[in-house]
Amino acid sequence: MSVHYQAVGWNRQKRIYDSFLAAGIVVYLAIFGGMGAVLYPTATAETLLIRGFGTLGLFLMHVILCIGPLCRLDRRLLPLLYNRRHLGVAMFLVALVHGVFSIIQFHALGDVSPLISLFVSNTRYDSLAQFPFQALGFAALLILFVMAATSHDFWLHNLSAPTWKRIHMLVYLAYALVVAHVVLGALQADRNIVLAVLLGLGLVLVTTLHLLAGAKEKAVDRAIAGAERDGFVEVCAMDKIPEKRAKVVSLHTERGTERVAVFRYDGRVSAISNVCRHQNGPLGEGRIIDGCVTCPWHGYQYSPESGTSPPPFTDKVPTYRTKLIGDRVLVHPAAIS
Amino acid sequence: MIQPLRRSHFWIWIGLSVLLPIFFVVGVLSRQTITPVNPTVHWESFK
Numbered sequence: 001m002s003v004h005y006q007a008v009g010w011n012r013q014k015r016i017y018d019s020f021l022a023a024g025i026v027v028y029l030a031i032f033g034g035m036g037a038v039l040y041p042t043a044t045a046e047t048l049l050i051r052g053f054g055t056l057g058l059f060l061m062h063v064i065l066c067i068g069p070l071c072r073l074d075r076r077l078l079p080l081l082y083n084r085r086h087l088g089v090a091m092f093l094v095a096l097v098h099g100v101f102s103i104i105q106f107h108a109l110g111d112v113s114p115l116i117s118l119f120v121s122n123t124r125y126d127s128l129a130q131f132p133f134q135a136l137g138f139a140a141l142l143i144l145f146v147m148a149a150t151s152h153d154f155w156l157h158n159l160s161a162p163t164w165k166r167i168h169m170l171v172y173l174a175y176a177l178v179v180a181h182v183v184l185g186a187l188q189a190d191r192n193i194v195l196a197v198l199l200g201l202g203l204v205l206v207t208t209l210h211l212l213a214g215a216k217e218k219a220v221d222r223a224i225a226g227a228e229r230d231g232f233v234e235v236c237a238m239d240k241i242p243e244k245r246a247k248v249v250s251l252h253t254e255r256g257t258e259r260v261a262v263f264r265y266d267g268r269v270s271a272i273s274n275v276c277r278h279q280n281g282p283l284g285e286g287r288i289i290d291g292c293v294t295c296p297w298h299g300y301q302y303s304p305e306s307g308t309s310p311p312p313f314t315d316k317v318p319t320y321r322t323k324l325i326g327d328r329v330l331v332h333p334a335a336i337s
Numbered sequence: 338m339i340q341p342l343r344r345s346h347f348w349i350w351i352g353l354s355v356l357l358p359i360f361f362v363v364g365v366l367s368r369q370t371i372t373p374v375n376p377t378v379h380w381e382s383f384k
Contacts, residue, residue, distance in 0.1 A: 128367040169346065175353075176356070204358070207350065210350040210353075210354070217347070257340055280339050
């Protein structure tokens with residue numbers, strides 16, 4: 001909802017978030033380094049740094065992957081989404097340090113370029129225990145780089161939200177590569193069971209949350225709104241919609257099945273598309289603030305009647321005609337604009 | 338509008354929830370014994 005391009009749009013809340021994030025990273029590395037030096041006195045500082053940044057990146061990736069489904073399952077956690085991209089860029093930087101240190105440590109002292117050495121020093125692709133796992137980590141790092149580089153709203157606006165989201169869904173491929181990188185790398189070399197247990201638990205947690213959230217979303221899509229009356233579709237009773245909140249319904253429209261957010265406010269109802277123009281956030285999970293529907297993800301606002309953003313912004317979401325018969329709310333599935 | 342993305346997201350996780358645990362278990366089971374540390378050698382003295 002920016003009227004002009006801003007390279008960096010940090011606000012106080014984001015600065016506080018980033019400060020805590022940076023402090024958390026430093027504290028983790030300090031604790032990991034301290035404990036590592038005590039438990040593994042033979043490990044060098046470089047090895048501890050590689051392991052510290054590697055495990056931190058792995059942990060952050062799991063946290064990031066849990067945020068999306070958690071927000072789908074419980075809307076009280078939606079504030080976590082607000083700064084998820086900052087967390088993602090931080091995770092990429094942590095992974096980058098891990099990768100650079102590893103390449104220097106294991107590939108910089110030979111007579112070939114470290115990047116070439118990364119791919120040719122081990123070609124045991126036929127062995128699980130001796131698989132060239134570093135190449136998997138490198139591929140994951142490349143994906144994370146693309147995501148970090150395109151994380152700014154500039155790219156979101158220029159690529160359009162669906163394309164941008166498709167690119168950023170590559171994080172799932174990156175996650176699979178990282179899991180393979182750790183299973184075939186650190187887990188093969190280290191007899192310590194802690195990393196294996198933590199990775200297994202993280203894997204179960206991430207996949208379970210995503211499956212639960214996916215099942216919940218599928219149930220919403222399947223629950224197509226009720227009977228038709230004069231082209232209008234019955235949604236629910238008026239008192240089933242909380243004041244200044246919405247009920248999200250799936251409607252058969254000319255563009256296929258669409259989710260529509262039906263808001264109730266000041267004794268009236270309005271229906272708009274459930275899809276925010278910014279990052280396709282769920283408008284129906286937001287509420288009406290200062291007379292505007294406010295997206296729960298990043299606070300983009302729209303008039304519940306016209307679907308337009310308040311001036312000077314120019315975004316607009318499709319709206320739908322509504323009708324009240326008794327206490328029943330009806331919506332016409334043809335979008336007005 | 339975003340239903341295709343939601344659908345592909347759902348199927349990606351169905352696939353990952355099958356493949357990743359299998360890969361994890363196979364990877365852990367394929368671990369081989371490594372040379373044990375020689376207790377008489379004190380590497381820290383070479384630092």
